Amino acid sequence: MTHLMRRYFNGTVSAVDLGAKISRNKTPYFLTEDDIVASVDTAIGEFTDTLRRPFNSDTLPKIKGFITNIGLPYATLNKNGSLDRLSLKLFQGYVVDYFAKGVPLSQISISTDSVTSVLPLSQQKRDEAYYNVLNKAADKFMADGWLADNEQRMIESYTSSLGIALNCLPMQYQSESLCRIGQAIVLKDLQRGILPQKPLTVPVMLSRDEAPLWIYDNVTMLQEKITREYVGGSRGMSYRICKGLTYRTGSFKGHPVERSFMDTIGVGQLVITNKNLFFHCPTASVKIPYKKLVGVTPYADGLEVHKEEAKPKRTVFQGFDAWFVMNVLNQVNI
Structure with missing residues (x-):
């Protein structure tokens, strides 16, 4: 049966003969629905692998004839996703022509609609094709x-x-x-003094004339915490006055010791605007105006900001490439 389907795709068996032979052989050879689907998966997979751009004009009619004459519902034939993979390759192949050949998007839309009329594709799969082409x-x-x-x-x-x-x-x-x-x-x-025209949905309140430029997800914010304790010793004598009461003479000599460590504030979104840095997570929201910055240290996986304040503390944002933020700071009018 798989061989018969291969012969259909190479043009030696017609669509009508394909359907007639499958129908005629079901009973004597005890062909189950799963048997037919397994053969369809193999034949469609091999056909998908042979497809190369530009696609022939008879490609979609050939696929349509195959699906029509197999004798099973589309959802059953696509149970293992073989038709989705074929549709995705055709759909994406037409979209590529926008970048490869300069074909207008309006014309590409006509081609992709013709694909989905024969091989239905979910919106999620279509988005996948659009993003894959954009990535390439x-x-x-x-x-x-x-x-x-x-x-x-x-x-x-x-x-x-x-x-x-x-x-x-x-x-x-x-x-x-x-x-x-x-x-x-x-x-x-x-x-050029132009702010993004397409507004972004951000989890923070923006001021007038403030526009979000970029959003980083899964950013970790760390902030310096300082603890103070006294260390030292005492000199003197203790005198027992009565049961439960002791009098001590002498003095305590010690000195304060400060220790600092980087405390994790949370993991959330870092919003870059033309005026501020915002960090937002379920437990904290922090706003850092560019005008308050006195220094920025970029790292391979984030950056450290130094603010103008009475008791400055180190603040680090980790989990992204700082290249863009450093360039924004060079461009905005602080």
Whole structure:
């Protein structure tokens, strides 16, 4: 049966003959539904592996004829996700043409709609395809370490058409190249005095003319804590006056010793705006105005900020690359 399906995809068996032979052989060969689905998974998997861009014009009609003549419901045929994988490859292949060939998104939408009319794809899977293509384009564009103006225009057109915010990506799609592209776009706009046009939903209260530029998730905030204790000894004599009462003479000589340690405040979101740093977690919310900063020390996995205050304490944010924040501080008018 698997061989018969292979012959259909290489063009030596028609769709009608495929359906007739499967139907005719079910009973005498005791073919169960699971047997047919297993053969479908194998044949569809092999066909999916052979597909290369640009796709032939008969690809979708061939798939439609196959699904129609197998004799089982679509959901049953797709029980193991083989049709989803085929649909995703076709869908993503058409989307790639926007970056690879400059095909307009309006035309790509027509092609992807034709795919989903034959091979239904959930919105989650469609988003997966959009983000996968964007990730590949990001890797290509950032290979030279910088984003050209025409590359930026392509990215911005793509993201605005699909409603994608680069400065608030889902965690599973936050590739290094894609984050760098989003940050490069923000920094270029800041150089021209332009704030992000697409508002972000942030868990903090912003002031007038304040715009969120980027949001980091899973950031750990640590703050210096100082403890003080006295160490030393005493000299003198103790005299027992009566039962339960002792009188002591002499003096205590000691000195205070301060010890500091970095205390974890919590794990939450670090919001970068054009005016402030905000840290928000379930147990704390902290606002650090750029005007109050007297120094910033970048690390490989975060940064340490030094504020102007009577008793300054070290404050560290850990869990992200500080490159973007340092560039923001160089661009904003503090």
